[in-house]
Amino acid sequence: MAFAKPGKYASKLIDKKVLVLGGTSGLGFAVAEAAWEFGAKVTISGSRQPKVDHKLSEMKSNNPAGDVSKLQGFACDLGNKETLEGNLKSLFDQATDSGTTKLDHIVFSAGDAPPMKPLAEVDVAYLHAAGLVRLAAPFIIGKLCAAHGYLKSSASSSITFTSGMSESKPGAGQSSMLAAFGGIEVFTRGLAVDLAPVRVNCVAPGGVDTELSQAFGGESLLNHFRERSTTKTVGKPEDVAEAYLYSMRDQFVTGTVIESNGGGLLV
Template sequence: MTGPSATTKYTGQLIDKRVLIVGGTSGIGYAVAEAALEHGARVTIVGKQVPKLEKALAQLSATYPTQTAGSRLQGMARDLGDSPTVESSVQEILQLAAGSGKLQHLVITAADMTPPPPVSEVTAEGLQRTTTIRLMAPLLFAKHLPGFMDCATASSMTLTSGAHAHKPDAGWSVIAAHCGAVESLMKGLAIDLRPLRVNAVAPGAIMTDVVKDILGPFYDQAIQLAKEKSLVASAGAPEQVAQAYLYLMKDTYVTGSVLESNGGMLLA
């Protein structure tokens, strides 16, 4: 593929750019991978489980045979919740994504998708994995990123927070705390890594396949609650919120910002 032309100065901004999506094997991250491929990017996805990674790579290749031809799509399975190995995993991931060149965009959507414990059941050990994935891993990516990415305004790092940082439901103190910490971390990194742009997306009730599995028989009830808490009378889909990540990659004048995609739930 070639770079953007006079007639594709908006849709061609990601052509041949190297985009790394950590958490890209399912849900929002997978949708971001689809969107990046549709925009001509070279995509690397990372997930915890090998079978899930292989399935995602196969699906993306089947859906986008032209965009994934050659070495335009690749992946790696690493567990970023494992504290002793997380830093070495981060370095391996960055090396794969950059290849013989430089990485242009890093998106992190990875999260520990388990129901949060109530405050009465919180333990230091129980918090360790979630904290490692949501805070330590992004910090370590930021630490090593300058070695694999040009720290310029054309490049970006996008983290993932959540609407719970601003409007937590009962029983969601743990997730609210981590989402709020991600947003504070993003602002600090935007200063420390400048002129590299660092932002965050804060999704609302996005019904991914993993969320559906977790909810099980309560899925329909959750959909109804999401509709009641939304100004657009619906829950969100990964394909919708993926647009936010694309925007943050392409707008070279935005940094230190939280982009919300929540159906207006903060006003409902």
């Protein structure tokens, strides 16, 4: 029995090479699942290889019909400033066979949960630590793409970073953390110019029920987001993953912050 060939919209990610950093949990895992479901060749990365392997098995279990030859994963620790660049270069070498098979898309959703500090107690060391994963790592990714050509130089290629709703609507006591986190949106626009024609965008999610949101504040935080949205809901990773898919598939969007927040900025 012959199967219908996917149409021009459904086929946009077929056999595209997609690297998802932070792909073992939350938004990154959902993006990886979705891209693989649409036929992409997906590489996921997380800080520990056992978790990477577990999540690869989970993806295969969730989609038994998926092509397992299009799925792989490698550990990459982003939490040490001394090894950050070397670890990222090693990951890119693994994902591209040392640059011989270039990537089409990079998604960065990795994050950590640094402790909130009152502004009066913040020092330079705190700012450096808070921005290591969320700002320094994306910067090094941009550097590696510029220096080593791991990403195809085309408008069909993209990098998508992740910020958040608090950058646009900060809460009390968040200024020290946002000083480190908020730079990613400005960096996105600058990198879109420097890496052109490659497209660079950033997804800014609102309150999403992920492992990271549970670490930050759990149900009380999610209820806060729920009450302050127009949808009276919190996001699900599989819904917000659509924003990342859009960033990959729309070859005319670049230098843009894509918001998915349930109306949280409206009220």
